[in-house]
Amino acid sequence: MIHEAHANGIKLVFREEGDTAAPPLLLLHGRTANHNDWNGFTQHFARRFHVFAPDLRGHGASDYPGSYDMHDMAEDVAALLDHLGVDRLTVVAHSLGAVVACLLAVARPDLVGRLVLEDPPPGRQLTDRPPIVEDGSTGFDWRMMHDTERQLVTPDPAWAKGLAGISAPTLVVSGTRSPFDPDVAARIPGAALVRIEAGHLVHVEARKEFLDAVDAFLDASHS
Template sequence: MIREAHVNGIKLVYREEGDPAAPPLLLIHGRTANHNDWNGITQHFAARHHVVVPDLRGHGASDYPGDYPVPDMAEDIAGLLDHLEVGRAAVIGHSLGGMVAYQLAMNHPARVERLVLEDVAPPLPFKDRPPLVEDDSTGFDWRMMHDTERQFLDPDPGWLEGLASITAPTLVISGGSASPFDAAATAARIPGARLVTIEAGHLVHATERRAFLQAVDDFMNDGLTTT
């Protein structure tokens, strides 16, 4: 079901699936995508979780406020958890969504039960990247593209230090040799993080869905007992 919340000064549209009484799980899409990027993934997790899938600000049907600091995007998600009256949730983020997810885990450690970062670039200066050129693509705010690109190329140094403060059990999934990002460098900065490499390129959950779901299920089930 598609719903909307007014949080952190903006409208955030989100999709819900699964039993609201089940353990909550947030899925946060990457740049230029929206909640539909997780189609097929949501149904898998909804069998055991209350799945919440937002459109980030500047994407899909959520507001386009023109201001896109990644930490503010994480505050949007914290506000969404407040709106849902959810104290703690497992969080899965892809690419930009992973940056938002680790900001949430850094700044609101009590809110993140488990953290999955799918092919997320480490918050280090990025060189040799071609300039961003606008085309006729729609469904997102091009101002968001330019604003997040600046943060991606020259991230706040505090973000790298902040990774070391993450306390949630963390799984980092790398897309392997075809990925443009060194996800292993992200994993190395997070205490106790588990690194899994799936040779799929950047869109792991779409290109190698079965392997992605298996890796996440194994991580989510680790340490749990059944009776």
């Protein structure tokens, strides 16, 4: 089911699947994507979780407010979860969504019980990034691309520092052919690292291996 809610001053559209009595699980997409990036994955996780998959601000059918600080994106998600009455859940997040998930885990440890971070950008300055060239692509706000790129290339030092404060059990899934090295795994206390033969889109390029790694982590960290 597709729903919309007003949270943190904006409209957020989200998909909901699974038994409402099951433990909650949040799926956060990467940059330029939306909840449809998790097609098939929502059904997989809905077998045992109550699944929520929102469109982040500037993406899909959610609002394009013109301001795209990643801390605001994390506040959007927190406000949505508060609106839905979700008080503790598992978060599975890709790329930009993984940054948002980490910021959420730092700011609201009461909400985040477990973290799965798929190919997150590293907690250091990025080099050799090609410039963003706007084309005819739609479904996201190009201003979001420029704003988040600045934050990814030269991250706030508090971003890396905050990773050390994440207390939730964490799995980092890294693509061996990704441009991102998995340094986030070393920055989060006790985080597990699984490397999969894939590029940045691990869940797309190696679906089975990704789900096997995530399911094994969720089974092992179940409480």
